Amino acid sequence: MRVTNSMMVNNLLRNLYKNYTKMDKSQQMLSSQKKFLRPSDDPIGVTRSLRLSTEILNMQQYKRNAEDSDSWLQSSEQAVNNIISVMQRIRELTVQGSNTGTYSPDDRKKIADEIKELKEQLIGIGNTAYAGSYLFSGFKTDKPLLNKDGTYDLDGGILRAGETIEVNVGISDRIGMNTLGQKIFGSMATTTYDEYVLKGVGEFKGVTLNGTNNDLVITYETTPPGSVTISMDNGTYNSIDGLRFVKDLNEKIDATPLKGLVKAELEDGIVVFKGARNFNIDTTGTTMDVKDIMGIEKGKNADLSKVVVSDIDDIDREIFHGSTEYLLKAEGGFSGTAAGDSFVIYYGDNKYTITMDRAYTAAEDKEFIYDFNKKLAETSGLAGHVKLSMKDGQFAISADKNFKLDAANFNKLGFEDATSGLKGAKAAYAIEGGKLDLVYGDITIPASPDNKLYIKYGGNNYTINLTSKTYDNTPGNTFDDLIKDIQHQINTDPALNDLKGYVTVTGVDGSIKFNSDSPFDLVYGGTPVTNVALMASLGFTTEKEGLLIGDRVESGGATQLLGMLDKLIEDLNTNNSDGISKNLARLDAHIGNLNSVRAEMGVKANRLELTLNRIEDDNVNLRGLLSKNEDIDMAETIIKLQMQENVYNAALSVGSKIISLSLVDFIR
Numbered sequence: 001m002r003v004t005n006s007m008m009v010n011n012l013l014r015n016l017y018k019n020y021t022k023m024d025k026s027q028q029m030l031s032s033q034k035k036f037l038r039p040s041d042d043p044i045g046v047t048r049s050l051r052l053s054t055e056i057l058n059m060q061q062y063k064r065n066a067e068d069s070d071s072w073l074q075s076s077e078q079a080v081n082n083i084i085s086v087m088q089r090i091r092e093l094t095v096q097g098s099n100t101g102t103y104s105p106d107d108r109k110k111i112a113d114e115i116k117e118l119k120e121q122l123i124g125i126g127n128t129a130y131a132g133s134y135l136f137s138g139f140k141t142d143k144p145l146l147n148k149d150g151t152y153d154l155d156g157g158i159l160r161a162g163e164t165i166e167v168n169v170g171i172s173d174r175i176g177m178n179t180l181g182q183k184i185f186g187s188m189a190t191t192t193y194d195e196y197v198l199k200g201v202g203e204f205k206g207v208t209l210n211g212t213n214n215d216l217v218i219t220y221e222t223t224p225p226g227s228v229t230i231s232m233d234n235g236t237y238n239s240i241d242g243l244r245f246v247k248d249l250n251e252k253i254d255a256t257p258l259k260g261l262v263k264a265e266l267e268d269g270i271v272v273f274k275g276a277r278n279f280n281i282d283t284t285g286t287t288m289d290v291k292d293i294m295g296i297e298k299g300k301n302a303d304l305s306k307v308v309v310s311d312i313d314d315i316d317r318e319i320f321h322g323s324t325e326y327l328l329k330a331e332g333g334f335s336g337t338a339a340g341d342s343f344v345i346y347y348g349d350n351k352y353t354i355t356m357d358r359a360y361t362a363a364e365d366k367e368f369i370y371d372f373n374k375k376l377a378e379t380s381g382l383a384g385h386v387k388l389s390m391k392d393g394q395f396a397i398s399a400d401k402n403f404k405l406d407a408a409n410f411n412k413l414g415f416e417d418a419t420s421g422l423k424g425a426k427a428a429y430a431i432e433g434g435k436l437d438l439v440y441g442d443i444t445i446p447a448s449p450d451n452k453l454y455i456k457y458g459g460n461n462y463t464i465n466l467t468s469k470t471y472d473n474t475p476g477n478t479f480d481d482l483i484k485d486i487q488h489q490i491n492t493d494p495a496l497n498d499l500k501g502y503v504t505v506t507g508v509d510g511s512i513k514f515n516s517d518s519p520f521d522l523v524y525g526g527t528p529v530t531n532v533a534l535m536a537s538l539g540f541t542t543e544k545e546g547l548l549i550g551d552r553v554e555s556g557g558a559t560q561l562l563g564m565l566d567k568l569i570e571d572l573n574t575n576n577s578d579g580i581s582k583n584l585a586r587l588d589a590h591i592g593n594l595n596s597v598r599a600e601m602g603v604k605a606n607r608l609e610l611t612l613n614r615i616e617d618d619n620v621n622l623r624g625l626l627s628k629n630e631d632i633d634m635a636e637t638i639i640k641l642q643m644q645e646n647v648y649n650a651a652l653s654v655g656s657k658i659i660s661l662s663l664v665d666f667i668r
Contacts, residue, residue, distance in 0.1 A: 012655045019651065023644040029632050030641060036630065045629055052626040058171075059619045065167045066615065069177040070608045075130040076179055077601045082125050083184065084594050086118050090565070091587045097572050098580045105575040112572035119565045123150055126181060136181035138163030145181040150562035151190075151308050152181070154555045161322060161550035169611045175604060182321045183597055186560025186590070187553045188314035189323065189384040189400050193373035194366075196275050196302035200295035203269035204242035207293045209234050216249075217285040218262055221277035222363065225257035229285055242266045260358045261367060271296070276370030278302055309377035310558035311384035315567060315586060319593045320560055322551035323400035326424035327515060329504045330395040330414030331484070331491040336362045337412050343372075344406035345386065347399060352382055365390065368413075384558075392507045393480035394487070399424055416491055425502045427515040429546030431522055433539025435510045438473035443482065443537050445469055450531045453486075453538075454523035457503065457516065461523070462496055464489050466534075483507045512538055520546045561590050 028037060036042040097103055097111045126136060126146045133141035140163075143155045152159065164176035207213070209232050219227045230252045237245045246266045253262060262275040271294040273279070281290055283298040290296045314320060336359070343354045354375045360368045369388050376382045386399045395413045397405070405415065405422040415422055436443065445451050445466045453464040467485045471477045487505045490496050504515045514522065522540055535541070564586045571579030 012651070016648065016651055016655075019644060019648050023641065023648055026637060026641040026644055030634075030637050033632055033634070034630050035632055049626060049630045052622055052629065056619065056622050056626065059615055059622065062169050063612065063615045063619070066169045066175075066608055066612050069167050069169070069175060070605065070612070072130055072135070072177045073601055073605050073608065075128065076135050077598060077605065079125050079128040079135060080179075080184065080594060080598050080601065083122060084591060084598065086122055086125070087587065087591050087594065090115055090118055090568075091584070091591065094568060094580060094584055094587060098577065098584065100577050108572045108575055108580075112569045115565060115569055115572070119150065119562060119569075122562065122565075123148065126185060127153075136179060136184060138178070138180055139165065141165075146185075146559070146562075147556075149308070150559055150566070152187075152553050152555055152557045152559065156555045158552045158554050159322075160552040162548065169608070170615070173611070175607065175611070177604070179597060179601065180321075182551075182553045182559075184594065185562060186319045186593070187322045188310040188320070188558040188560050188563050190311075190554070190557040191309045191373060191377055191382075191384050191387040192306050192554075192556035193370060193377075193387065193389075194276070195305055195307045195370065196278050197305050198273040198280065198296060198300070198302040199267075200270045200272070202295035204237075204239060204245060204266070204271050205293055206237050206239040206241060207245075207288070208236045209288075213287050213289060215285060215287040216290065217282040218253075218258060218273075218279055219282045220258060220261055220275070220279045225261065227282055227285070228256045228258050230256060230258075232288070242269055242271065246271060260371070270294075273302065275302065276367040278304070306556050307373075307377070308556055308558055309383050310563060312563070312567065314384070314558075315560055315564045319589065322553045324549070324551055325427045326399045326402060327427045327504055328397050328403075328405070328415070328422055328424040328501070329391060329487060329506065331416055331488050332414035333393070334362055334365045334368065334395060334414055335412050336360050336364070337368065337409065341409045341412070343409055345382065346404040346406075347382060347386060348401065350381055352379055354379065365395075369395075392483040392505075393478075394484060396504075396506075397424065402426075423501055425504065425515075426517040427504065428549055429516045429519055430513055430549055431520075431540075431546055432508060432513040433511050434541065436479065436512070436539050437510060438471055438479055442470050442472040444471075445537075446531070446534065450534060452531065453534065455499070455503065455514075456521040456523060457499060458518065458520075460498070462499055464496065465493065479507060479510065483512065486512070512540075514546075516546055518546075519548075564590065 029035065036045055039046045093111045093115055097108045123146045127144040128135050134144055136145045137143050137154060138159045140154055140157055143157065144153045147153045159180060159182060161180070163180060165178045166174040166176050169175050211234055214232045214234065216230045217227055218230065232248065232252060243266055246264045249264045253259065253264065262273055262279060265272045265274060278301055280301050281296060281298050286298055290298060337356060339357065339359045341356050345352045345354065354372065356371065369390060372388045376386050386397065386403065389396050389398065403424045407422065410422060445468050447468045448465065451466045451468050453466060455462045455464065464486065466489060469477065471482045483505055490499050490503055502517050506513045506515060564583065568583040571583065
């Protein structure tokens, strides 16, 4: 075959282009300092670089998480250190106050005043926030932990033992950065109930009643009784006759339809009216100058407050971090009770009888709850441990340990009348659905067989046949009625006897919540097949497993530490030397507990420090591997580029000498 000039030229150009391409790639590598610029350059190397880059990004996020957790822990530790400092100061003052030979009763009152101020400081520290989040309120970081009176706040919520805020600081490595408030302040068994209070702004001044200023008109929330006139007898009450005035006033109130609904009391010389519902002193018909006599404005509504009754014996037991709720919920409505009706409660190893003083109509459910809880609060052994409340339009009794009710008379409260009595079940597990709003969307329970809800409990499947109806927020078809109907099916269906008393249904801020004493599941699809549309309408969009609630403290619950300080202040003010001495041991117990909490924080801080060091080391190693995988060797690349340039230039030179073009080539 003849080799022509054209073939030699084409071959030369092709080789020159290849060499030029290599040289161009080397120049790009030199300018970018990377071995590959596109996946096709080195698919395996690119894959490895992507994996290493992802790991580096993860390490950066882990580092941020660890640093945030460390800052949170430092703030928490500083708060606990401040609490310990305050407690040590209180202990110093208590030691001084226990010295009967040196300090007089007046001195002890001054010590009590300082401790009272220190208590306020402790409440402030308990509500410490970091970056807008309260440190000790569990998941409710937007809610303060404590009220001004030292009880738990939480905006009406519950702080559970499992509310640990965990963050990722590594692959399968999580750390809880928060400390729950009950670990610091402890918990006391508490009964709370609502009370409306109309209180004067000054002490009782005295009055002379002469027939023109005897009438006091009280307007009560419900009708009847509505507005009721209380007419006092003529007579003179001096400023020191406050107790006599209140006694005579209550006798007049008890002679009207307000008997058992409103009561007057004298607290530190100030007249206070209390009741179960809202009320006021009406401006129309009231001739008594209540503003001058008692410091109460006419027409002003009573203030809603919570009465907190605690078991004072709790301050002497080991630091208590909350209790598990035992709950028994009625299935029907309140039908009213008669005067003298007795209610028997078995709690612990004892039997207690609560006897009501008057009759209650079906419309006086709030009044019954108010008076029943007052009876509980006055009963030693039940005070702080058992309470009656209204849940979803039905009565519910809860306690901090096992209890049982005699069947007699509890059926009047809507509890099923059972000859064996009624037992409270431990609400240890719960499943809560999504929020429902009947204002914007009705809930329709279809007809059978699409009305069935399935629960797995104790290894068995149970079918709840819901009532086929539409809940549209009209009377009888409200959210509370939906809760009642579900509970009613559980309590009355013979096939669900194993669930009766052990599975309760409650409403929480518009969501349906199932409670049980042991693990359970709501079946979503699967076998048996639950109507998915039905589940969704009730707020459950996936299969749910019962969540362990654990011990909890509730809003309004008393704190053990601050309850102990209240007792100390009381003992100092009453010059109780024995009580002051006992408080030294209590203070030592709480300081010891606080030191334990601080030690736990120290352990977490040390772990975070080690974690940060490990993250830094891992980050350095990963960046080294990434650099080794994709960064060029500068010297090697420069030498390689110079060689390619030399070859290219040599090829041009040699090619120009070997391939000489003739006149014919130019003519072509």
